[in-house]
Amino acid sequence: MSGSGLFAREEEVIRRAEELLAAALPPGPGAGEEFTSLLADYRKLLNQARRLVRISDMMQEDLNRLNTKLADLSSQDGLTGLANRRRLDERLADEWRRAIRGREAFSLVMIDIDHFKRFNDTYGHAAGDECLKAVAAALAATLQRPCEFVARYGGEEFMAVLPETPHAGLLLMAERLRAAVEALDIPHATSPTAGHVTVSLGAASLVRVERDANLSTLCQAADQALYEAKAQGRNRAVGAVLDPEAATGPGSCTCG
Amino acid sequence: MQELIIEATKSSPQIHFDPAGHVLEMSGESYPENAAKFYAPVFDWLGRYLAGLGEEQVTVNLAISYFNSSSSKALMNLFDMFDEACRTGRRITVNWRYDPDNETAQECGEEFKEDVCDLPFNLVACGPGQP
Numbered sequence: 321m322s323g324s325g326l327f328a329r330e331e332e333v334i335r336r337a338e339e340l341l342a343a344a345l346p347p348g349p350g351a352g353e354e355f356t357s358l359l360a361d362y363r364k365l366l367n368q369a370r371r372l373v374r375i376s377d378m379m380q381e382d383l384n385r386l387n388t389k390l391a392d393l394s395s396q397d398g399l400t401g402l403a404n405r406r407r408l409d410e411r412l413a414d415e416w417r418r419a420i421r422g423r424e425a426f427s428l429v430m431i432d433i434d435h436f437k438r439f440n441d442t443y444g445h446a447a448g449d450e451c452l453k454a455v456a457a458a459l460a461a462t463l464q465r466p467c468e469f470v471a472r473y474g475g476e477e478f479m480a481v482l483p484e485t486p487h488a489g490l491l492l493m494a495e496r497l498r499a500a501v502e503a504l505d506i507p508h509a510t511s512p513t514a515g516h517v518t519v520s521l522g523a524a525s526l527v528r529v530e531r532d533a534n535l536s537t538l539c540q541a542a543d544q545a546l547y548e549a550k551a552q553g554r555n556r557a558v559g560a561v562l563d564p565e566a567a568t569g570p571g572s573c574t575c576g
Numbered sequence: 577m578q579e580l581i582i583e584a585t586k587s588s589p590q591i592h593f594d595p596a597g598h599v600l601e602m603s604g605e606s607y608p609e610n611a612a613k614f615y616a617p618v619f620d621w622l623g624r625y626l627a628g629l630g631e632e633q634v635t636v637n638l639a640i641s642y643f644n645s646s647s648s649k650a651l652m653n654l655f656d657m658f659d660e661a662c663r664t665g666r667r668i669t670v671n672w673r674y675d676p677d678n679e680t681a682q683e684c685g686e687e688f689k690e691d692v693c694d695l696p697f698n699l700v701a702c703g704p705g706q707p
Contacts, residue, residue, distance in 0.1 A: 325612035325619075326649045329656075368652050371687045376645045378680045 333361050397472040399449055400456035408471035408479060412535070415467065415483045419529040427490040427525035428538055429480040430546040431459065431497060434518045434554040436476035438510045451506055451517055452476065458500040462493075479542075487525045487561045494523040494557035502555070518555035522546025530564045538562060577628065580621045588614055589640055595625055598632050603639040603673075611646030619653070626661045634666070639673040639702075641681050648684070655692050662694040669696045676701040 340354055395407035403411060419426045433439070433455060440448040452472075459470045459478055470480045482493060498521055506517040522545030524538050541560045549558040577595040584590035589604035600622075608614040636658065643651065658668045672688065674681035682699065689697040 325616055326646060326653065329653075368691060371691055372645065372648055372652065375648045375684050375687055378683055379642065379644070382642075382680050 329361070330365055333358060333365065397456075400453050400472050402456050402460060402478070403469060403471035405471070405474060408473065408481075411469060411471075412481055415481060416529065416535050419483055420531055420533065422484075423528050423530065424484045425486040425525060425527055426529045426538065427482040427485040427487070427493075427523065428542045429482065429490070429494050429497065429524075429557075430473070430522040430539075430542045431470075431478040431480065431519050432521075432546055432550070433476040433501075434513050434520055434550075435508065435511045439508050439517065442508075442510045454504050454506060455501050455517065455519065458504055459497055462496050462500045485525065486527070487559065490523050490525045491557065491559045494521045494559065497521060498555065498557050513554045520546060520549040520554045521557035522549055523557055523559040524562060525559070526562045526564065528564050533564065577625060580618070582618075591618060593618075593621060593625070598634045599637065600634065601637045603637075605642040606640055606647035606650075607642065607644035608647070611644065611650050615647075615650040615654075619657070622654070622657060626657065626666065629661070629666055631665075631667060634668040636668060636670045637673060638670065641675065641678060643684075651688060652691060655688055655695060655697075659692040659695040662696075669698065671698045671700050673700045673702050675703065 336354070336358055340351065340358070343351075395404060395410075396402070397404040416426065418424075433451070436448070436451075439451060443451075456470070456472065456478065459480065463470060463480065463482075467483045468481065468485075470478055473479045480493075480497065482490060485493065498519055501517065501519045502514075504517065508515065508517045511518070522542045524541035524545055526533060526538050541562055545558040545560045549556050552558065579595060580591060580593040582588070582591040584604045585608075587605065588608045589602050589606050591602050593600045606614075638651075640647075640651070655670065658670065662668055672685035674685055676682070682701070685699045689699060
Protein backbone atom coordinates (compact mmCIF):
# COMPACT_ATOMS: atom_id res chain seq x y z
CA MET A 321 0.00 0.00 0.00
CA SER A 322 1.26 3.45 -0.85
CA GLY A 323 1.44 5.58 2.26
CA SER A 324 1.22 8.87 0.38
CA GLY A 325 -2.49 9.31 1.15
CA LEU A 326 -2.51 8.36 4.80
CA PHE A 327 0.86 9.89 5.60
CA ALA A 328 0.49 13.14 3.69
CA ARG A 329 1.13 15.28 6.79
CA GLU A 330 4.29 13.41 7.70
CA GLU A 331 5.55 13.85 4.16
CA GLU A 332 4.66 17.54 4.26
CA VAL A 333 6.82 18.03 7.39
CA ILE A 334 9.75 16.47 5.58
CA ARG A 335 9.16 18.54 2.47
CA ARG A 336 9.10 21.77 4.48
CA ALA A 337 12.22 20.84 6.41
CA GLU A 338 14.02 20.09 3.17
CA GLU A 339 12.89 23.40 1.75
CA LEU A 340 14.25 25.24 4.79
CA LEU A 341 17.57 23.49 4.46
CA ALA A 342 17.79 24.30 0.78
CA ALA A 343 16.97 27.98 1.40
CA ALA A 344 19.70 30.57 1.67
CA LEU A 345 21.90 30.32 4.75
CA PRO A 346 22.28 31.90 7.25
CA PRO A 347 18.57 31.63 8.15
CA GLY A 348 16.45 34.72 7.57
CA PRO A 349 14.32 36.47 10.21
CA GLY A 350 11.28 34.20 9.60
CA ALA A 351 13.21 30.96 10.10
CA GLY A 352 12.54 30.74 13.85
CA GLU A 353 8.79 30.76 13.29
CA GLU A 354 9.11 28.18 10.56
CA PHE A 355 11.11 25.87 12.79
CA THR A 356 8.66 26.33 15.68
CA SER A 357 5.78 25.42 13.44
CA LEU A 358 7.64 22.41 12.07
CA LEU A 359 8.45 21.27 15.58
CA ALA A 360 4.80 21.57 16.64
CA ASP A 361 3.74 19.45 13.68
CA TYR A 362 6.40 16.91 14.42
CA ARG A 363 5.33 16.67 18.08
CA LYS A 364 1.71 16.27 17.08
CA LEU A 365 2.53 13.51 14.63
CA LEU A 366 4.85 11.75 17.04
CA ASN A 367 2.10 11.68 19.67
CA GLN A 368 -0.24 10.32 17.07
CA ALA A 369 2.24 7.62 16.10
CA ARG A 370 2.48 6.58 19.78
CA ARG A 371 -1.30 6.35 20.00
CA LEU A 372 -1.49 4.36 16.78
CA VAL A 373 1.01 1.84 18.10
CA ARG A 374 -0.96 1.49 21.36
CA ILE A 375 -4.20 1.01 19.43
CA SER A 376 -2.56 -1.53 17.17
CA ASP A 377 -1.23 -3.43 20.20
CA MET A 378 -4.68 -3.52 21.79
CA MET A 379 -6.25 -4.86 18.62
CA GLN A 380 -3.50 -7.45 18.28
CA GLU A 381 -3.98 -8.50 21.89
CA ASP A 382 -7.68 -9.06 21.18
CA LEU A 383 -6.83 -11.19 18.17
CA ASN A 384 -4.31 -13.20 20.19
CA ARG A 385 -6.93 -13.92 22.84
CA LEU A 386 -9.43 -14.94 20.18
CA ASN A 387 -6.82 -17.13 18.54
CA THR A 388 -6.15 -18.96 21.81
CA LYS A 389 -9.87 -19.41 22.39
CA LEU A 390 -10.39 -20.84 18.91
CA ALA A 391 -7.43 -23.18 19.34
CA ASP A 392 -8.97 -24.43 22.60
CA LEU A 393 -12.37 -24.85 20.99
CA SER A 394 -10.97 -26.75 18.03
CA SER A 395 -9.15 -29.21 20.27
CA GLN A 396 -11.88 -29.82 22.83
CA ASP A 397 -14.84 -32.13 22.67
CA GLY A 398 -17.81 -29.79 22.92
CA LEU A 399 -19.87 -32.03 25.19
CA THR A 400 -17.37 -33.36 27.69
CA GLY A 401 -14.62 -30.75 27.55
CA LEU A 402 -12.05 -33.54 27.10
CA ALA A 403 -9.47 -33.50 24.32
CA ASN A 404 -11.23 -34.36 21.07
CA ARG A 405 -10.04 -36.88 18.52
CA ARG A 406 -7.92 -34.31 16.68
CA ARG A 407 -6.18 -33.24 19.90
CA LEU A 408 -5.78 -36.88 20.92
CA ASP A 409 -3.94 -37.66 17.68
CA GLU A 410 -1.63 -34.66 18.18
CA ARG A 411 -0.83 -35.27 21.83
CA LEU A 412 -0.52 -39.00 21.36
CA ALA A 413 2.02 -38.44 18.58
CA ASP A 414 3.93 -35.97 20.80
CA GLU A 415 4.02 -38.32 23.80
CA TRP A 416 4.98 -41.21 21.56
CA ARG A 417 7.96 -39.29 20.15
CA ARG A 418 8.99 -38.36 23.69
CA ALA A 419 8.76 -42.02 24.73
CA ILE A 420 10.94 -43.04 21.78
CA ARG A 421 13.60 -40.51 22.80
CA GLY A 422 13.57 -41.77 26.39
CA ARG A 423 13.05 -45.46 25.43
CA GLU A 424 10.35 -45.51 28.06
CA ALA A 425 7.32 -47.66 28.76
CA PHE A 426 4.06 -46.51 27.20
CA SER A 427 0.47 -47.46 27.94
CA LEU A 428 -2.96 -46.89 26.47
CA VAL A 429 -6.43 -47.68 27.78
CA MET A 430 -9.50 -47.89 25.55
CA ILE A 431 -12.65 -47.33 27.58
CA ASP A 432 -16.17 -48.05 26.43
CA ILE A 433 -19.42 -47.42 28.32
CA ASP A 434 -21.31 -50.73 28.61
CA HIS A 435 -24.70 -50.90 26.93
CA PHE A 436 -24.75 -47.20 26.20
CA LYS A 437 -27.27 -47.57 23.39
CA ARG A 438 -29.70 -49.15 25.83
CA PHE A 439 -29.03 -46.30 28.26
CA ASN A 440 -29.97 -43.78 25.56
CA ASP A 441 -33.03 -45.80 24.55
CA THR A 442 -34.16 -46.02 28.18
CA TYR A 443 -33.42 -42.55 29.48
CA GLY A 444 -33.23 -40.42 26.33
CA HIS A 445 -30.40 -38.62 24.62
CA ALA A 446 -30.27 -35.71 27.07
CA ALA A 447 -29.62 -38.18 29.89
CA GLY A 448 -27.11 -39.91 27.60
CA ASP A 449 -25.23 -36.64 27.23
CA GLU A 450 -25.22 -36.14 31.00
CA CYS A 451 -23.93 -39.69 31.43
CA LEU A 452 -21.09 -39.04 28.95
CA LYS A 453 -20.16 -35.84 30.79
CA ALA A 454 -20.16 -37.54 34.19
CA VAL A 455 -18.09 -40.50 32.97
CA ALA A 456 -15.64 -38.14 31.22
CA ALA A 457 -15.20 -36.09 34.40
CA ALA A 458 -14.70 -39.21 36.54
CA LEU A 459 -12.07 -40.58 34.14
CA ALA A 460 -10.23 -37.27 33.91
CA ALA A 461 -10.24 -36.84 37.70
CA THR A 462 -8.66 -40.25 38.16
CA LEU A 463 -5.56 -39.38 36.13
CA GLN A 464 -3.05 -37.40 38.13
CA ARG A 465 0.25 -36.90 36.37
CA PRO A 466 0.46 -33.95 33.96
CA CYS A 467 1.60 -36.14 31.05
CA GLU A 468 -1.45 -38.39 31.39
CA PHE A 469 -4.70 -37.48 29.69
CA VAL A 470 -8.00 -38.88 28.62
CA ALA A 471 -9.71 -38.01 25.35
CA ARG A 472 -13.09 -38.65 23.82
CA TYR A 473 -12.30 -41.17 21.15
CA GLY A 474 -15.77 -41.06 19.63
CA GLY A 475 -19.34 -41.91 20.66
CA GLU A 476 -19.16 -43.57 24.09
CA GLU A 477 -15.50 -44.51 23.72
CA PHE A 478 -12.63 -42.82 25.54
CA MET A 479 -8.90 -43.27 25.44
CA ALA A 480 -6.52 -42.73 28.32
CA VAL A 481 -2.88 -42.13 27.41
CA LEU A 482 -0.37 -43.04 30.11
CA PRO A 483 3.22 -42.36 29.15
CA GLU A 484 6.00 -43.80 31.30
CA THR A 485 3.55 -46.24 32.86
CA PRO A 486 4.70 -49.86 33.01
CA HIS A 487 2.27 -52.75 32.89
CA ALA A 488 1.78 -53.24 36.64
CA GLY A 489 0.90 -49.59 37.10
CA LEU A 490 -1.35 -49.72 34.06
CA LEU A 491 -3.58 -52.47 35.41
CA LEU A 492 -3.87 -50.61 38.69
CA MET A 493 -4.82 -47.44 36.83
CA ALA A 494 -7.33 -49.25 34.58
CA GLU A 495 -8.99 -50.69 37.67
CA ARG A 496 -9.13 -47.23 39.25
CA LEU A 497 -10.76 -45.83 36.12
CA ARG A 498 -13.32 -48.64 36.16
CA ALA A 499 -14.05 -48.13 39.86
CA ALA A 500 -14.37 -44.35 39.43
CA VAL A 501 -17.16 -44.82 36.87
CA GLU A 502 -18.90 -47.48 38.96
CA ALA A 503 -18.74 -45.16 41.98
CA LEU A 504 -20.80 -42.57 40.06
CA ASP A 505 -23.67 -45.00 40.60
CA ILE A 506 -25.65 -43.74 37.59
CA PRO A 507 -28.77 -45.92 37.37
CA HIS A 508 -28.98 -48.13 34.26
CA ALA A 509 -32.05 -50.31 34.67
CA THR A 510 -31.77 -52.00 31.28
CA SER A 511 -28.11 -52.98 31.56
CA PRO A 512 -27.60 -56.76 31.66
CA THR A 513 -24.26 -56.11 33.39
CA ALA A 514 -25.31 -54.15 36.47
CA GLY A 515 -28.05 -51.83 37.67
CA HIS A 516 -25.80 -48.86 37.09
CA VAL A 517 -23.51 -47.48 34.40
CA THR A 518 -20.26 -49.41 34.00
CA VAL A 519 -17.32 -49.38 31.61
CA SER A 520 -15.16 -52.02 29.97
CA LEU A 521 -11.49 -51.26 29.56
CA GLY A 522 -8.80 -52.59 27.29
CA ALA A 523 -5.31 -51.71 28.43
CA ALA A 524 -2.11 -52.26 26.51
CA SER A 525 1.43 -51.38 27.39
CA LEU A 526 4.73 -51.47 25.66
CA VAL A 527 7.66 -52.29 27.94
CA ARG A 528 9.96 -49.99 26.06
CA VAL A 529 9.33 -47.77 23.05
CA GLU A 530 12.09 -48.41 20.51
CA ARG A 531 12.81 -46.16 17.53
CA ASP A 532 10.98 -48.46 15.11
CA ALA A 533 8.03 -49.11 17.46
CA ASN A 534 4.62 -48.83 15.90
CA LEU A 535 1.91 -46.93 17.75
CA SER A 536 -0.94 -48.50 15.81
CA THR A 537 0.14 -51.95 17.00
CA LEU A 538 -0.27 -50.74 20.58
CA CYS A 539 -3.66 -49.24 19.75
CA GLN A 540 -4.79 -52.52 18.17
CA ALA A 541 -3.67 -54.41 21.27
CA ALA A 542 -5.72 -52.06 23.46
CA ASP A 543 -8.70 -52.54 21.14
CA GLN A 544 -8.31 -56.32 21.30
CA ALA A 545 -8.08 -56.19 25.11
CA LEU A 546 -11.28 -54.12 25.20
CA TYR A 547 -12.97 -56.72 23.05
CA GLU A 548 -11.91 -59.41 25.51
CA ALA A 549 -13.13 -57.37 28.48
CA LYS A 550 -16.53 -57.23 26.76
CA ALA A 551 -16.45 -60.92 25.99
CA GLN A 552 -15.61 -61.76 29.59
CA GLY A 553 -18.75 -60.02 30.84
CA ARG A 554 -17.96 -56.28 30.82
CA ASN A 555 -17.39 -53.96 33.81
CA ARG A 556 -13.79 -55.08 33.90
CA ALA A 557 -10.32 -54.25 32.66
CA VAL A 558 -8.25 -56.61 30.54
CA GLY A 559 -4.58 -55.89 29.98
CA ALA A 560 -2.13 -56.85 27.29
CA VAL A 561 1.59 -56.34 27.46
CA LEU A 562 3.71 -56.07 24.34
CA ASP A 563 7.42 -56.64 24.26
CA PRO A 564 9.38 -54.29 22.01
CA GLU A 565 9.87 -56.90 19.26
CA ALA A 566 6.12 -57.44 18.90
CA ALA A 567 5.44 -53.79 18.34
CA THR A 568 7.88 -52.98 15.60
CA GLY A 569 7.30 -52.52 11.94
CA PRO A 570 6.13 -49.90 9.51
CA GLY A 571 3.08 -47.84 10.25
CA SER A 572 1.94 -44.34 10.94
CA CYS A 573 1.34 -42.76 14.30
CA THR A 574 -2.42 -42.88 14.22
CA CYS A 575 -4.84 -45.19 15.89
CA GLY A 576 -7.96 -46.67 14.46
CA MET B 577 -24.03 18.56 -2.46
CA GLN B 578 -24.80 14.84 -2.84
CA GLU B 579 -24.86 12.50 0.11
CA LEU B 580 -22.09 9.92 0.35
CA ILE B 581 -23.23 6.33 0.70
CA ILE B 582 -20.85 3.39 0.75
CA GLU B 583 -22.27 -0.02 1.52
CA ALA B 584 -20.53 -2.17 4.10
CA THR B 585 -18.44 -5.13 3.06
CA LYS B 586 -16.91 -7.83 5.23
CA SER B 587 -13.79 -5.70 5.63
CA SER B 588 -15.05 -2.15 5.29
CA PRO B 589 -17.62 -0.08 7.17
CA GLN B 590 -20.92 1.31 6.03
CA ILE B 591 -20.73 5.03 5.38
CA HIS B 592 -23.64 7.40 5.17
CA PHE B 593 -22.83 11.09 5.10
CA ASP B 594 -25.93 13.27 4.83
CA PRO B 595 -24.98 16.88 3.98
CA ALA B 596 -28.58 18.14 4.28
CA GLY B 597 -29.17 16.81 7.79
CA HIS B 598 -25.50 17.30 8.72
CA VAL B 599 -25.24 13.79 10.12
CA LEU B 600 -22.19 11.74 9.16
CA GLU B 601 -22.34 8.07 10.09
CA MET B 602 -19.87 5.27 9.79
CA SER B 603 -20.33 1.80 11.29
CA GLY B 604 -18.92 -1.69 11.06
CA GLU B 605 -15.41 -3.04 10.83
CA SER B 606 -12.55 -1.52 8.87
CA TYR B 607 -9.70 -3.58 7.54
CA PRO B 608 -9.77 -2.98 3.78
CA GLU B 609 -6.87 -4.33 1.80
CA ASN B 610 -5.97 -0.80 0.80
CA ALA B 611 -7.12 1.68 3.43
CA ALA B 612 -5.69 4.70 1.58
CA LYS B 613 -7.70 3.79 -1.50
CA PHE B 614 -10.85 3.03 0.48
CA TYR B 615 -10.76 6.30 2.44
CA ALA B 616 -9.62 8.56 -0.44
CA PRO B 617 -13.19 9.29 -1.69
CA VAL B 618 -14.31 9.77 1.95
CA PHE B 619 -11.68 12.46 2.56
CA ASP B 620 -12.37 13.99 -0.81
CA TRP B 621 -16.08 14.28 0.04
CA LEU B 622 -15.33 15.67 3.51
CA GLY B 623 -12.92 18.26 2.14
CA ARG B 624 -15.61 19.65 -0.14
CA TYR B 625 -18.29 19.42 2.57
CA LEU B 626 -16.24 21.23 5.21
CA ALA B 627 -15.24 23.92 2.72
CA GLY B 628 -18.90 24.81 2.17
CA LEU B 629 -19.96 24.39 5.81
CA GLY B 630 -21.20 27.34 7.87
CA GLU B 631 -22.50 27.53 11.43
CA GLU B 632 -24.65 24.40 11.22
CA GLN B 633 -24.20 21.80 13.95
CA VAL B 634 -22.69 18.62 12.50
CA THR B 635 -23.05 15.25 14.25
CA VAL B 636 -20.55 12.51 13.45
CA ASN B 637 -21.63 9.06 14.67
CA LEU B 638 -18.97 6.38 14.54
CA ALA B 639 -19.43 2.75 15.57
CA ILE B 640 -16.31 0.96 14.42
CA SER B 641 -15.74 -2.19 16.44
CA TYR B 642 -12.58 -3.41 14.77
CA PHE B 643 -10.05 -1.72 12.51
CA ASN B 644 -6.56 -2.42 11.23
CA SER B 645 -3.58 -0.11 11.70
CA SER B 646 -4.00 1.70 8.39
CA SER B 647 -7.64 2.38 9.20
CA SER B 648 -6.70 3.78 12.61
CA LYS B 649 -4.35 6.18 10.85
CA ALA B 650 -7.19 7.13 8.51
CA LEU B 651 -9.41 7.78 11.55
CA MET B 652 -6.67 9.93 13.12
CA ASN B 653 -6.54 11.97 9.90
CA LEU B 654 -10.33 12.21 9.92
CA PHE B 655 -10.35 13.59 13.46
CA ASP B 656 -7.50 15.99 12.60
CA MET B 657 -9.65 17.30 9.76
CA PHE B 658 -12.63 17.87 12.09
CA ASP B 659 -10.38 19.30 14.80
CA GLU B 660 -8.94 21.83 12.35
CA ALA B 661 -12.47 22.73 11.16
CA CYS B 662 -13.55 23.33 14.78
CA ARG B 663 -10.52 25.58 15.29
CA THR B 664 -11.75 27.72 12.44
CA GLY B 665 -15.26 28.07 13.83
CA ARG B 666 -17.20 25.04 12.57
CA ARG B 667 -19.52 23.22 15.00
CA ILE B 668 -18.84 19.49 14.84
CA THR B 669 -19.41 16.81 17.51
CA VAL B 670 -18.11 13.28 17.30
CA ASN B 671 -19.92 10.43 19.06
CA TRP B 672 -17.70 7.37 19.36
CA ARG B 673 -20.16 4.56 19.98
CA TYR B 674 -18.96 1.31 21.46
CA ASP B 675 -20.39 -1.88 22.90
CA PRO B 676 -19.67 -1.77 26.67
CA ASP B 677 -18.48 -5.39 26.41
CA ASN B 678 -15.80 -4.31 23.94
CA GLU B 679 -13.12 -2.81 26.17
CA THR B 680 -10.72 -2.33 23.26
CA ALA B 681 -13.22 -0.24 21.29
CA GLN B 682 -13.64 1.97 24.36
CA GLU B 683 -9.91 2.35 24.95
CA CYS B 684 -9.33 3.14 21.27
CA GLY B 685 -12.04 5.81 21.52
CA GLU B 686 -10.17 7.28 24.49
CA GLU B 687 -6.93 7.43 22.48
CA PHE B 688 -8.70 9.24 19.63
CA LYS B 689 -10.41 11.61 22.06
CA GLU B 690 -7.12 12.54 23.71
CA ASP B 691 -5.53 13.26 20.33
CA VAL B 692 -7.88 16.11 19.45
CA CYS B 693 -7.96 19.61 20.99
CA ASP B 694 -10.99 21.59 19.84
CA LEU B 695 -13.28 18.84 18.57
CA PRO B 696 -15.99 17.78 21.06
CA PHE B 697 -15.57 14.01 21.29
CA ASN B 698 -18.08 11.87 23.23
CA LEU B 699 -17.59 8.25 24.19
CA VAL B 700 -21.02 6.65 24.08
CA ALA B 701 -21.61 3.16 25.43
CA CYS B 702 -24.43 1.44 23.60
CA GLY B 703 -25.56 -2.12 23.07
CA PRO B 704 -24.65 -4.07 19.96
CA GLY B 705 -27.07 -3.54 17.09
CA GLN B 706 -27.99 -0.02 18.18
CA PRO B 707 -27.19 2.73 15.70
